[in-house]
Amino acid sequence: xxxxxxxxxxxxxxxxxxxxxxxxxxxxxxxxxxxxxxxxxxxxxxxxxxxxxxxxxxxxxxxxxxxxxxxxxxxxxxxxxxxxxxxxxxxxxxxxxxxxxxxxxxxxxxxxxxxxxxxxxxxxxxxxxxxxxxxxxxxxxxxxxxxxxxxxxxxxxxxxxxxxxxxxxxxxxxxxxxxxxxxxxxxxxxxxxxxxxxxxxxxxxxxxxxxxxxxxxxxxxxxxxxxxxxxxxxxxxxxxxxxxxxxxxxxxxxxxxxxxxxxxxxxxxxxxxxxxxxxxxxxxxxxxxxxxxxxxxxxxxxxxxxxxxxxxxxxxxxxxxxxxxxxxxx
Amino acid sequence: xxxxxxxxxxxxxxxxxxxxxxxxxxxxxxxxxxxxxxxxxxxxxxxxxxxxxxxxxxxxxxxxxxxxxxxxxxxxxxxxxxxxxxxxxxxxxxxxxxxxxxxxxxxxxxxxxxxxxxxxxxxxxxxxxxxxxxxxxxxxxxxxxxxxxxxxxxxxxxxxxxxxxxxxxxxxxxxxxxxxxxxxxxxxxxxxxxxxxxxxxxxxxxxxxxxxxxxxxxxxxxxxxxxxxxxxxxxxxxxxxxxxxxxxxxxxxxxxxxxxxxxxxxxxxxxxxxxxxxxxxxxxxxxxxxxxxxxxxxxxxxxxxxxxxxxxxxxxxxxxxxxxxxxxxxxxxxxxxxxxxxxxxxxxxxxxxxxxxxxxxxxxxxxxxxxxxxxxxxxxxxxxxxxxxxxxxxxxxxxxxxxxxxxxxxxxxxxxxxxxxxxxxxxxxxxxxxxxxxxxxxxxxxxxxxxxxxxxxxxxxxxxxxxxxxxxxxxxxxxxxxxxxxxxxxxxxxxxxxxxxxxxxxxxxxxxxx
Numbered sequence: 001x002x003x004x005x006x007x008x009x010x011x012x013x014x015x016x017x018x019x020x021x022x023x024x025x026x027x028x029x030x031x032x033x034x035x036x037x038x039x040x041x042x043x044x045x046x047x048x049x050x051x052x053x054x055x056x057x058x059x060x061x062x063x064x065x066x067x068x069x070x071x072x073x074x075x076x077x078x079x080x081x082x083x084x085x086x087x088x089x090x091x092x093x094x095x096x097x098x099x100x101x102x103x104x105x106x107x108x109x110x111x112x113x114x115x116x117x118x119x120x121x122x123x124x125x126x127x128x129x130x131x132x133x134x135x136x137x138x139x140x141x142x143x144x145x146x147x148x149x150x151x152x153x154x155x156x157x158x159x160x161x162x163x164x165x166x167x168x169x170x171x172x173x174x175x176x177x178x179x180x181x182x183x184x185x186x187x188x189x190x191x192x193x194x195x196x197x198x199x200x201x202x203x204x205x206x207x208x209x210x211x212x213x214x215x216x217x218x219x220x221x222x223x224x225x226x227x228x229x230x231x232x233x234x235x236x237x238x239x240x241x242x243x244x245x246x247x248x249x250x251x252x253x254x255x256x257x258x259x260x261x262x263x264x265x266x267x268x269x270x271x272x273x274x275x276x277x278x279x280x281x282x283x284x285x286x287x288x289x290x291x292x293x294x295x296x297x298x299x300x301x302x303x304x305x306x307x308x309x310x311x312x313x314x315x316x317x318x319x320x321x322x323x324x325x326x327x328x329x330x
Numbered sequence: 331x332x333x334x335x336x337x338x339x340x341x342x343x344x345x346x347x348x349x350x351x352x353x354x355x356x357x358x359x360x361x362x363x364x365x366x367x368x369x370x371x372x373x374x375x376x377x378x379x380x381x382x383x384x385x386x387x388x389x390x391x392x393x394x395x396x397x398x399x400x401x402x403x404x405x406x407x408x409x410x411x412x413x414x415x416x417x418x419x420x421x422x423x424x425x426x427x428x429x430x431x432x433x434x435x436x437x438x439x440x441x442x443x444x445x446x447x448x449x450x451x452x453x454x455x456x457x458x459x460x461x462x463x464x465x466x467x468x469x470x471x472x473x474x475x476x477x478x479x480x481x482x483x484x485x486x487x488x489x490x491x492x493x494x495x496x497x498x499x500x501x502x503x504x505x506x507x508x509x510x511x512x513x514x515x516x517x518x519x520x521x522x523x524x525x526x527x528x529x530x531x532x533x534x535x536x537x538x539x540x541x542x543x544x545x546x547x548x549x550x551x552x553x554x555x556x557x558x559x560x561x562x563x564x565x566x567x568x569x570x571x572x573x574x575x576x577x578x579x580x581x582x583x584x585x586x587x588x589x590x591x592x593x594x595x596x597x598x599x600x601x602x603x604x605x606x607x608x609x610x611x612x613x614x615x616x617x618x619x620x621x622x623x624x625x626x627x628x629x630x631x632x633x634x635x636x637x638x639x640x641x642x643x644x645x646x647x648x649x650x651x652x653x654x655x656x657x658x659x660x661x662x663x664x665x666x667x668x669x670x671x672x673x674x675x676x677x678x679x680x681x682x683x684x685x686x687x688x689x690x691x692x693x694x695x696x697x698x699x700x701x702x703x704x705x706x707x708x709x710x711x712x713x714x715x716x717x718x719x720x721x722x723x724x725x726x727x728x729x730x731x732x733x734x735x736x737x738x739x740x741x742x743x744x745x746x747x748x749x750x751x752x753x754x755x756x757x758x759x760x761x762x763x764x765x766x767x768x769x770x771x772x773x774x775x776x777x778x779x780x781x782x783x784x785x786x787x788x789x790x791x792x793x794x795x796x797x798x799x800x801x802x803x804x805x806x807x808x809x810x811x812x813x814x815x816x817x818x819x820x821x822x823x824x825x826x827x828x829x830x831x832x833x834x835x836x837x838x839x840x841x842x843x844x
Contacts, residue, residue, distance in 0.1 A: 185705070186702045186703055186705050187697045187700070187701075187702050187703075187704070187705040187706070188702055190690060190693075190694070190697060190705075191694075191697065191698065191702070193683075193686060193690075194683045194686060194690070194694055197683040197684065197685050197686055198679070198680075198682070198683040198684065200679060200680050201679070201680050201681055201682060201683055202683065202694070202698075203661075203662055204640075204642060204662045204672060204674060204680055204681075205662070205666070205694045205695040205698055205748065206662050206663050206665070206666030206667075206695050206698035206699055207663075207694070207698040208663055208698075265683075265685045265686075266685060
């Protein structure tokens with residue numbers, strides 16, 4: 001039976017390939033790439049570029065979920081960091097802008113982590129606070145307006161290119177490598193999985209579970225802030241009302257599609273990012289197909305269901321039984 | 331005692347009830363008889379089968395074999411509702427009513443007085459008030475149940491149960507969270523109900539209360555019936571023997587190596603160490619290469635002592651020392667840092683991380699001790715896992731198997747391996763052989779002996795007195811959350827331990843804290 005269970009990541013890869021194939025059918029030019037002004041263009045690049053904010057969010061979210069938590073405030077943190085970046089962009093240099101925006105994300109993460117790890121609040125409630133309040137804070141920063149800027153440095157962050165790749169994609173790739181290096185290069189990954197799997201047992205084994213939980217929320221906040229800066233840089237402005245709106249749900253979805261259980265424990269950074277790409281590939285495909293975007297949500301739901309069913313041991317168990325029945329008949 | 335016993339046909343008759351969970355035989359051919367108007371104590375240590383018996387009789391889960399008769403009529407309830415209809419009422423330690431609803435609503439849940447489809451609030455309150463008055467309770471029945479003390483909640487639960495025309499009232503550890511005065515109130519109500527002819531099953535591990543209230547006692551051990559006795563004619567010592575499974579004649583000749591140990595250096599010591607409301611201050615010295623056993627009944631403070639020693643609970647008095655130097659044990663991390671290890675009794679909820687592999691579970695404490703920035707390489711992890719899988723004979727031998735798929739005995743060995751990998755100076759083992767099959771049992775005891783020969787200091791809790799006597803160099807006996815006796819050398823005998831457990835509280839306490 002165990003041989004019939006899909007190997008880790010197989011379900012996700014399969015889903016991505018199927019969706020890409022469907023995209024190719026609805027849009028024959030889907031795989032076309034061309035180089036222009038030192039930057040690659042094409043639908044695939046578009047998928048990567050548009051998928052960056054959710055991919056960044058999912059990098060933090062996957063660690064939070066692995067500790068059996070959840071962070072609903074990432075969309076609001078995007079709005080805050082975007083508002084800060086846009087407000088400072090024309091008066092300060094890029095390092096100051098980035099430091100301020102990411103610093104805000106760090107503070108937000110500390111706040112969430114404090115509520116969850118120190119005060120022992122339920123993560124969903126604790127982060128709901130900032131989810132609601134954060135957007136208000138962002139509106140206060142922008143004074144209720146849509147703040148635009150023209151600082152070429154910040155614009156480059158959203159629209160420039162590095163080695164042919166859009167800068168946001170390069171940043172997301174860099175963050176994936178950095179996170180993976182920190183988490184898997186140290187003992188953090190194991191200790192997070194242990195904490196998520198059984199917090200009491202982990203604490204009795206001498207793991208500092210509080211510090212661990214605090215740190216994953218901080219990292220989640222920083223990732224969200226970076227996503228917020230990129231989203232603002234992309235549109236050369238900050239819209240406190242709409243920046244990152246509902247993206248926390250996409251990020252959670254990406255993590256779940258990536259095979260990490262909401263009950264914590266085992267997690268995969270790469271598969272979470274793959275989950276984000278699956279979501280974006282779908283979004284782009286529907287846009288290209290010319291169907292009204294309303295279909296987007298329905299199709300998304302169906303695909304998510306399919307991926308989750310593919311991962312479900314119960315279903316693969318049924319498949320195994322069915323296969324055996326067929327064999328005995330033959 | 332104070333009730334007039336009706337010698338007529340028994341109210342509740344249970345014959346030959348059995349229940350297995352997988353390979354574990356939780357109940358084997360147990361008989362139980364309850365008469366009308368009787369308060370019957372159901373006793374036994376953890377895992378003796380008390381809860382299984384109650385749940386099997388009241389239909390919480392189907393039984394494998396056996397007959398249940400109530401008033402001579404055979405019944406087999408399949409649900410909580412059917413059990414209520416048959417005349418059972420069960421009140422658990424954790425009151426399972428709805429704290430956010432009013433007392434009156436709780437009392438009449440599912441059977442509110444109605445008129446034209448509308449609940450008659452006034453009528454319901456009036457009847458609730460009258461019902462509780464029967465139990466000597468005069469409270470505002472419109473207030474939420476959760477706003478009252480646990481005692482009131484218990485009485486409400488009992489009142490509801492009795493009003494549902496219960497004939498058999500089962501009280502599972504009802505007094506565990508009550509103070510002395512509240513216990514008196516509850517006992518008054520129990521006596522009153524018994525007079526009305528209701529049969530009451532009283533599960534408790536407070537022996538004083540058992541002797542105060544019960545007419546008859548049934549003792550279970552390891553899923554089997556040990557016996558049924560009149561409370562008045564059962565000396566306390568005999569009762570404890572029944573619960574812990576020792577016959578009078580048996581004495582121990584099994585103490586092999588004890589006494590031969592040279593007096594070695596003190597590894598850790600605890601002076602006047604305690605936490606109020608948890609365990610009374612105690613003095614404890616643990617020497618290298620020595621096994622100290624903690625004996626006592628369930629709830630006597632054994633586990634509490636273990637958790638204080640390891641640092642899983644913070645003491646609020648006294649001083650701990652490691653190798654003579656004062657230390658503070660504020661958290662398990664502190665314990666681990668000072669070279670302590672702790673295998674908790676609740677293996678599944680506090681020990682293993684089920685979805686992680688054997689290898690990951692084994693290296694967990696060592697990795698926590700080394701810190702984040704000094705990860706064990708995969709090669710080191712494999713090496714450690716292989717070494718302990720071999721040394722402790724963990725099966726299956728595949729270190730990449732999720733530990734949740736292993737048997738209880740092998741999970742226990744994985745936990746031992748987790749701590750041995752940290753090269754500890756003191757290991758605290760809470761019921762290391764509980765729920766483990768006989769083979770693994772003997773092996774774990776052999777391991778305990780080998781470990782202390784290597785200079786490790788061990789503090790071991792066990793309900794199995796045979797075991798404790800076999801491997802301990804000293805035995806600390808606990809009763810009512812206090813250390814009451816310390817036995818060493820020749821004095822370590824099952825009989826002495828039993829005597830200390832059963833001894834009258836005040837007298838024994840003086841011997842230890844003069």
